[in-house]
Amino acid sequence: MTVIDKIQALETVLQQIGKVTVAVSGGVDSMTLAYVAHQTLGDKAKMVHATSSAVPGADTQRIQKYAKQQGWQLELVQAGEMQNSAYRSNPVNRCYHCKSALYSTLTTIGFGQVVSGTNLDDLSDYRPGLIAAKEKAVRHPFVEADIDKSTIRLIAQHFGLSDIAFLPASPCLASRVETGVFIQPEQLDLINRVETSLRKQINAENIRCRLLAQRLVLQIDEDKLSTLHEVMINNIIADAQSMASEVGLSLPVDVAPYKRGSAFVRVA
Incomplete structure (x- = not known):
């Protein structure tokens, strides 16, 4: 058809x-x-x-x-x-x-x-x-x-x-929070701010700021991530840590290739 x-x-x-x-x-x-x-x-x-x-x-x-x-x-x-x-x-x-x-x-x-x-x-x-x-x-x-x-x-x-x-998939911000981690509005705002900042710097289809129990993970499409210089990666990590500190979070920040749904624990 x-x-x-x-x-x-x-x-x-x-x-x-x-x-x-x-x-x-x-x-x-x-x-x-x-x-x-x-x-x-x-x-x-x-x-x-x-x-x-x-x-x-x-x-x-x-x-x-x-x-x-x-x-x-x-x-x-x-x-x-x-x-x-x-x-x-x-x-x-x-x-x-x-x-x-x-x-x-x-x-x-x-x-x-x-x-x-x-x-x-x-x-x-x-x-x-x-x-x-x-x-x-x-x-x-x-x-x-x-x-x-x-x-x-x-x-x-x-x-x-x-x-x-051509809009990329954009589930709600709560989807970035690891299963079992209590959802708080100020942390959702942090996720939104970090992702907005990243999109201004990096032209990637998929960008996620995932809040896990023990860290933040900034995920970027692998092809785009592979082109980023170390200085830029360090800068985006520092920016995310600064924004996290504003809402009382002191967590390590990792940068990794985008992986769909990786903040979820799936049902067996």
């Missing part, structure tokens, strides 16, 4: 649903879904974005920019996950508690069917948030239209959304 066929299949799913609240995180999946939902349903599509210390400010700004440019109905909410001790204790299924809070909040808004940017590729990954979605009867139009991540990027390109079509 062509990209046009996939777009038509997605539009058909949305038309059948009729009225939607789109959970918009700011990544390519939810942003593309929001765009197509608005194009297809007009004022019967509402975008809702949950702000918290776990959400990078750049994501919120991106959503607000698009809402203004495209005329989206946009509502910012606080889902309240930071008040949930089960979430902040950071178990392996932390995402379940986050998404449960999010989808409960979106359901309460009462604007049609809650939909997410989940795609086919997500179904093969460990995503406890999908359990929360099922419990709250959230629908996934990309899945229903048989669309995967690469096709979403093609759809975004088709509509000229070049600034989001």
